[in-house]
Amino acid sequence: MSKHTSMALRRPSRLSPDRLRVVVPILALLAMLVATGFLQPRVMSYFGFTLLLRYSLPLLFATMAQLCILVVGDIDLGIGPFVSLVNCIVASWLADQPWLCGIALVGAIFAYAAMGAFIQYRRLPSIVVTLGFSFIWLGAALLVRPTPGGTVPDWLIAATGFRTPLVPMPALLAIVVAFIAHHLIMRTAYGTVLRGIGSNAAAVERAGWSLLVGRALLYGAAGFCGVLAGLTLSGLNTTGDPWVGAQYTLLSIAGAIIGGAEFSGGIVSPIGAVFGAMIMLLSSSLLSFLNISTDWQLSLQGGLLTLVLALRTLSVWVGK
Amino acid sequence: MKQIKFASASALALLMALGCHAAKADDASALKDTSKSGIALSNSYAGNTWRQQMLRVWQAAAQQAIDGHIIAKTKIVNADASAPQQASQIENLILEGWNSIVLDAASPTALNGSIEDACKQGITVVVFDSLATAPCAYKVAYDYVEAGRIPARFIVQQLHGKGNVLVVRGMPGTQVDVDEFQGAQEVFKENPGIKVVGTVNGQWTESVANKEVAGILPSLPKVDAVIGQGGDSVGTYQAFKAAGRPIPLITLGTRQEELALWEKLDKATPGGYATEASSSVPGVSSIAFWVAQQIVAGRKVPNVVKVSLLQISKADLATWLKVTPVGAVASPVYSKEWTIDLLKSIAANTAPPPSPGPTQNK
Numbered sequence: 229m230s231k232h233t234s235m236a237l238r239r240p241s242r243l244s245p246d247r248l249r250v251v252v253p254i255l256a257l258l259a260m261l262v263a264t265g266f267l268q269p270r271v272m273s274y275f276g277f278t279l280l281l282r283y284s285l286p287l288l289f290a291t292m293a294q295l296c297i298l299v300v301g302d303i304d305l306g307i308g309p310f311v312s313l314v315n316c317i318v319a320s321w322l323a324d325q326p327w328l329c330g331i332a333l334v335g336a337i338f339a340y341a342a343m344g345a346f347i348q349y350r351r352l353p354s355i356v357v358t359l360g361f362s363f364i365w366l367g368a369a370l371l372v373r374p375t376p377g378g379t380v381p382d383w384l385i386a387a388t389g390f391r392t393p394l395v396p397m398p399a400l401l402a403i404v405v406a407f408i409a410h411h412l413i414m415r416t417a418y419g420t421v422l423r424g425i426g427s428n429a430a431a432v433e434r435a436g437w438s439l440l441v442g443r444a445l446l447y448g449a450a451g452f453c454g455v456l457a458g459l460t461l462s463g464l465n466t467t468g469d470p471w472v473g474a475q476y477t478l479l480s481i482a483g484a485i486i487g488g489a490e491f492s493g494g495i496v497s498p499i500g501a502v503f504g505a506m507i508m509l510l511s512s513s514l515l516s517f518l519n520i521s522t523d524w525q526l527s528l529q530g531g532l533l534t535l536v537l538a539l540r541t542l543s544v545w546v547g548k
Numbered sequence: 549m550k551q552i553k554f555a556s557a558s559a560l561a562l563l564m565a566l567g568c569h570a571a572k573a574d575d576a577s578a579l580k581d582t583s584k585s586g587i588a589l590s591n592s593y594a595g596n597t598w599r600q601q602m603l604r605v606w607q608a609a610a611q612q613a614i615d616g617h618i619i620a621k622t623k624i625v626n627a628d629a630s631a632p633q634q635a636s637q638i639e640n641l642i643l644e645g646w647n648s649i650v651l652d653a654a655s656p657t658a659l660n661g662s663i664e665d666a667c668k669q670g671i672t673v674v675v676f677d678s679l680a681t682a683p684c685a686y687k688v689a690y691d692y693v694e695a696g697r698i699p700a701r702f703i704v705q706q707l708h709g710k711g712n713v714l715v716v717r718g719m720p721g722t723q724v725d726v727d728e729f730q731g732a733q734e735v736f737k738e739n740p741g742i743k744v745v746g747t748v749n750g751q752w753t754e755s756v757a758n759k760e761v762a763g764i765l766p767s768l769p770k771v772d773a774v775i776g777q778g779g780d781s782v783g784t785y786q787a788f789k790a791a792g793r794p795i796p797l798i799t800l801g802t803r804q805e806e807l808a809l810w811e812k813l814d815k816a817t818p819g820g821y822a823t824e825a826s827s828s829v830p831g832v833s834s835i836a837f838w839v840a841q842q843i844v845a846g847r848k849v850p851n852v853v854k855v856s857l858l859q860i861s862k863a864d865l866a867t868w869l870k871v872t873p874v875g876a877v878a879s880p881v882y883s884k885e886w887t888i889d890l891l892k893s894i895a896a897n898t899a900p901p902p903s904p905g906p907t908q909n910k
C-alpha cells in the first residue's frame with residue numbers, strides 16, 4: 229500500500245492534471261490546425277502558414293511576459309500599453325538615434341523590474357499596481373508619439389519578415405522560445421525557487437531566498453519579453469501607434485491560462501503557453517474561415533477561455 | 549463545295565455574332581464578367597453611428613450586386629480599432645481568396661505590409677474614408693481641404709467679405725482636421741475683411757463644441773459667423789443661446805440634428821436663416837464597393853479617385869430631413885451607374901456627376 233502511494237507520488241499517472249496541462253492545448257491546437265486546413269486548404273503551404281502566423285511573434289512574446297508574472301501568482305494588466313510604448317520608442321528613435329532608443333528600452337526593462345520590487349517591498353496587490361502602471365506606459369507612449377507615425381528601420385522589417393527555409397520563421401521561433409523558457413523556468417534550480425515563490429512564498433523566504441530579488445528578476449524578464457513583443461510588432465507594423473498594443477493584455481492572459489497556468493501562482497507551463505498563444509491567434513482565423521461574424525469573435529474567445537478553465541476544474545475533480 | 553459554302557456562311561454568322569456581342573458589351577460597359585468574384589470589406593471600427601450607417605450602405609450595395617449577378621459574395625470583417633487585429637484579418641481574407649479587399653483603415657501606415665501582401669497575390673485593394681498610404685492600393689478619397697473651403701466661401705459671400713468669424717476645429721492631431729482648417733484659412737486670407745476672432749477644438753462632437761464655445765464666448769466681440777467641421781453646430785448654437793447672444797451664421801454638417809436645427813432656425817428667423825450644410829458621408833462605402841467591382845472587371849482606374857462632399861441646399865432640406873432617421877447622417881447611396889459616370893468624368897477630366905438626391909434607405 230505504502231509502496232503504491234510512493235510510486236504514485238514519484239510518477240504521475242498518465243492522465244494527471246499536470247500532464248493534461250500540456251496535452252490539452254497541444255491537442256486543441258492540432259485540432260484547430262486540421263480544421264483550418266480543411267476549411268481553407270490554401271493555408272497548408274509555406275506561404276499560407278507565413279500569412280497565418282504573421283502576427284504570432286508579438287503575441288508569443290507578450291504571452292511569455294505574462295507567464296513570468298503568473299509564475300509568482302501575480303497578474304499584469306499593463307503589458308498591452310507597455311508593448312505600445314516600446315512600439316512608439318522604436319518607431320520614433322531607432323532609425324535616427326539608436327543609442328537613445330537602446331537606453332530607453334533598457335530603462336523600460338529596469339522600470340518593470342522596479343515595479344516588481346515595489347510590489348514585493350510594499351506587499352501590494354499586483355493587479356492594482358500593474359493597472360496603475362498601465363496608464364503610465366500609455367501616457368509615456370503618448371508623450372513619445374502623440375499621433376500615429378514614425379518609421380521603423382528596414383533591417384527590423386526584414387528581420388521580422390525573414391523567410392527561413394522549409395518551416396516559416398514564426399513556427400521555428402515558437403519552438404525555440406518554448407524550449408528556452410521551459411529550460412529556464414522548469415529545469416533550473418533557481419526556476420524552481422521562483423515557482424516556489426508563487427505557491428508558498430513564506431517557505432521560500434524561510435529557506436533563505438530573497439523574495440525581493442526573485443520578484444524583481446521575474447518582472448525584469450517580463451519587461452524583456454515585452455520589449456521583444458514591441459520590437460517584433462514594430463517590424464510588422466512599420467510604424468508607431470500609442471494605442472496599438474491594447475489587445476495584448478487580455479490575449480496574453482488568455483494565452484497563458486489556456487496553456488496551463490493557474491492564477492493561484494507557482495503553476496505554469498511555458499510549452500503550454502506557447503501553444504496557448506497560437507490557439508488565441510488561430511481562433512480568430514478559424515472563426516473567420518467559418519464565416520462567423522467578427523462581432524461574435526470576442527465573446528467566442530471568452531467562451532473558449534471559460535470552457536478550458538471548466539474542463540481543467542473537471543479534470544482535477546476526476547483526477548482526485 | 550457545299551461544305552465550304554456552309555463553312556464560310558457559318559464563319560460569317562460567327563463573325564457577325566461576335567461583332568454584335570462586342571458592341572453590346574461596350575454598351576453595357578461591362579468589361580469582364582465579375583459574377584464569380586467576391587469583394588470583402590475590412591472595417592477598422594464599428595462602434596459609432598457613422599460607421600454603422602456606412603456598413604448598412606455597403607451591405608445594401610453588395611446585396612443589390614449579388615441579386616443582379618454582378619458579384620458572387622461579400623463579407624464584412626470588423627476590427628476593434630486595432631491595427632494589428634485588422635492586419636491579421638486582412639491576412640485571413642488573402643487566404644480566403646477574395647478578388648478584392650476594400651478597407652476603412654485603422655492606421656495610415658500600419659496596414660501597409662498586409663496590403664502589399666494582398667497586392668502581390670493579385671488582389672485589388674481599395675481604401676476609403678480612413679486611408680492607408682500603400683502605393684498599390686486604390687484610394688477613394690475626399691478632398692478635405694476643399695471641405696474646409698466650401699463653408700468658408702459661403703461665409704465670405706454672406707458677410708460680403710467683412711466680419712468676425714469663430715473657428716470650431718475637429719479632432720486635434722488628425723489629418724482631416726489639419727486639411728479642413730487649411731482650406732478655411734486659405735479662403736479667409738484672401739479676404740482681409742474677415743477676421744478670425746477665436747479658434748476652439750470641437751472634436752466633431754456636440755457636447756465638446758458646446759463646452760469649448762461657451763468657454764471662449766465671454767472674451768469675444770460680436771461674432772458674425774461660426775465655421776465648424778460638422779457634428780459641432782448644435783453645440784455651438786446652444787452655447788450662443790445660453791449666453792444670450794444673437795445667433796450668428798453657423799455652418800452645418802449633415803447629421804440629422806443639424807438639419808433639424810436649420811429647419812427650426814429657418815422658421816424662427818424672419819426672412820429665413822441662411823447657412824450651408826456639407827460633409828463627407830457614410831454612403832461613400834457604396835462608391836468604394838463599385839470602384840472595386842469596376843477594377844475587378846478590368847476598368848482602368850486612377851490610383852486616387854476623388855469624391856466630392858454632399859452639399860445640402862435649402863431647397864432639398866425638407867426632403868433630406870424626411871429620409872434621415874434621428875441620430876443618423878444624411879447620406880446618398882451611390883449606384884453602379886453613378887460610380888461609372890464618376891470614373892468616366894475623371895478619365896475625361898470633366899466635372900463629376902451631380903450627387904444623387906435623397907433616397908429612403910434603411
